[in-house]
Amino acid sequence: MNNYLITLGKKAKQAARFLGTASTTVKNQALKEIIQQLKMDKPTLLAANQQDILNAKETNLPEAMIDRLLLTSERIDTMCSDIETIIGLSDPIGTVDKMWKNEDDLMIGKQRVPLGVIGIIYEARPNVTTDAASLCFKAGNAIILRGGKEAFHSNQALVTSMQTALEMVELPKECIQLIEDTSRETAKEFMQLNGYLDVLIPRGGAKLIQTVVQTATVPVIETGTGNCHVYVDKDADLKMALEIVINGKCQRPSVCNSTETVVVHEDIADVFLPQLEKALEVFKVEIRADETARKFIKVSTLATEEDFATEFNDFILAVKVVQSLEEAIDHIDTYTTHHSEVIVTENYTTSQTFLKQIDAAAVYVNASSRFTDGSVFGFGGEIGISTQKLHARGPMGLNELTSTKYIIYGNGQIRN
Incomplete structure (x- = not known):
């Protein structure tokens, strides 16, 4: 085993034990210091990022x-603002979800505890670096970050800044x-x-996530891949539909909640x-459309099965025309990554059918898929967007970074 990683793991375990008993006041004070340090170090952070940008262009x-x-x-100001939101959130650690007395007169409680080392x-x-670190820290977890080589200098500068802040309030920098x-x-x-990691969370494209899922021997929470659809129903407000699709595809095409495929009812195609x-x-978006859709589009290429299954992360959009709501749901069910799916319709019954039958972490009626985001949901950021069903689903905030244990109060009871 890699001695370097074992050393990181041991330090993280020690820091996690400390953090697990730290008060909300102590954790919030550390987060406030991190914000101040990030703002003070802004020139250093931007310089480090420019080095990464130059390498990326090369x-x-x-x-x-x-x-x-x-x-x-x-963007650094936004990262700081997200941490401010985290400071204002209720600390789940130590809260008792429920407590009851059983027939043996035992008081049994279910208490929130950290996951440990994440x-x-x-x-x-780079924004993931501060989002993940701040959320894990507030939830009492130590974190070990492994970012991509493209952002190495940015991540290094950000972590150095955060560790400096932790030391200033006399907390272990190894948190x-x-x-x-x-x-x-x-x-x-x-x-x-x-033995060192309690859970591993991959955040990135399909290739990264599948590599982690197939390789990891520690518990994994699968996140991220977003082949998101917008279904434009025959009863849609077309002006609204147009705005939702353009926002979903073109605002930030590289993110996991961007729109990759538009499914259109034939009556309004x-x-x-x-x-x-x-x-x-x-926006110079390339359109890849099925045969029916191409009849109504001047410039497009014929969409393949792979196109409908692809998270493009680029100015590329797949288009499919369907004859019914049922066909739209079937198409989405075939290609979904269970991230975020959208219907645009003025028909209440249709919208409710879509909400009930679509299997995804977030299902929207008449709104852009771009809203699937921890900060938008009020979580102050996110550790990732879980697309699986066990433990957590959707944007993962503080509560999703905890587990539970049972605490039992007795008065000398023994079991017969």
């Missing part, structure tokens, strides 16, 4: 991915650690750090699709 990283990697003064493997998104070896071999060994094509031209 290696021809796609523009959409460079946007994910980019830090600006405004490992995060993620790609080129937040970064793996500085970005090799694949070390990443694989990290996925198998049994002849009106809606030409409008959509014209609106997408402004």
Whole structure:
């Protein structure tokens, strides 16, 4: 086993024991200090990020991915604002969800406790570094971060800043650690750090997530991959539908809650699709459409099975025309990654059928999939968006970073 990782793991375990008993006041004070330190270190953070951006351009990283990697003064302010929100959230640790007395006169309670040591493997998104660290910290967990090599300098600077803040309030800096070896071999060994990691959360594209799921020997919470659909129903407000699709596809195409496929009812396809094509031209979006949809679109390529199954993370949109709500649901069910799915309709019965039958972490009626986000949901950020059903589902905030234990009060009882 990698001695470097074992050392990180041991330090994280020690820090987790300390954090598990730290008061809310102590944790909030540390988070306030982190905000101040990030603001003070802004020039250093931006310089480190620029080094990553230059490297990304030299290696021809796609523009959409460079946007994910980019830090600006405004984005750092947003990261700080998200931490402020976390400070204002109720601390779940120590709360008793319920308590009851059984027939043996025992008082039995179910209490919230930290998960312990959380490992995060993620790609080129520096904001994940502060989001994940702050949420884990507030929930009493130590965290070991393993970011992508594209964001190495940014992540290193961010973690250094946060560790400086922790030391200033006399907390173990090992509450937040970064793996500085970005090799694949070390990443694989990290996925198998049994005895030190209590849970591992991958956050990134389909390839990363599947690699972690297939390789890890520690418990994994699967997150992230977002092949998100918008179904434009025959009873849709087409102006609304157009705005929702454009926002979902074009605002930030590189993120997991962006729209990848539009499913359109045939009754409105002849009106809606030409409008959509014209609106997408402004953003230079490539359209990959099925044969029926292509009849109403001037410029497109024929969509393949792979296109309908792909999270593009780019200015590419797949389009499918269907004859009914049932066909739309079947199509989405075939290709969904269970992240976020949208229906645009003015028909209440149709919307309720969609809500009940679509199997996803977030299902929307008449709103953009781009809202699936921890900070938007009021969580102050997120550790990731879980697309599985066990333990947690959807944006993972403080409560999702805890477990429970039973606490039992007796008065000398013994079992017969």
